[in-house]
Amino acid sequence: MASSFYYVAIKGALASSDCDAFGLDPEEISALTKRFPNSKAVVTNGLSIKGPPLTVINTLCQLGYKVVSSTGEIEITWTLQRETSA
Structure with a gap:
């Protein structure tokens, strides 16, 4: 059986207390909004999460994601697969 991959992006600054997520499916959005209350879908095509980027990334890793790339300096975008x- 062939495998395929699903990708999401997390954008934020390392010192920030919030970040933006893009490409999440409805179940993942539900899981993250339970883990990070006050998160809202106010970003175009994404979700504004009230949690530090690395904490959000670690939470997504528990859901089966791994970081495959990152880019940026002050504001970083991580791609997870x-x-x-x-």
């Missing part, structure tokens, strides 16, 4: 069955 998880494998799905096709």
Whole structure:
């Protein structure tokens, strides 16, 4: 059976207490909003999460994601990937 991959992006600054997430499915949005109350879908095509970027990334890693790339200096965008069955 062939595998396919699903990607999400997290954007934020290391010293920030919030970040933005893009590409999450509804179940992942539900899980993150339970873990990080006061998070809102106020970002175009994304979710504003009231939690530090690295804490959010660690939470997504518990859901099966791994960081595959990052770019930026002050504000960083991390790309995360998880494998799905096709």
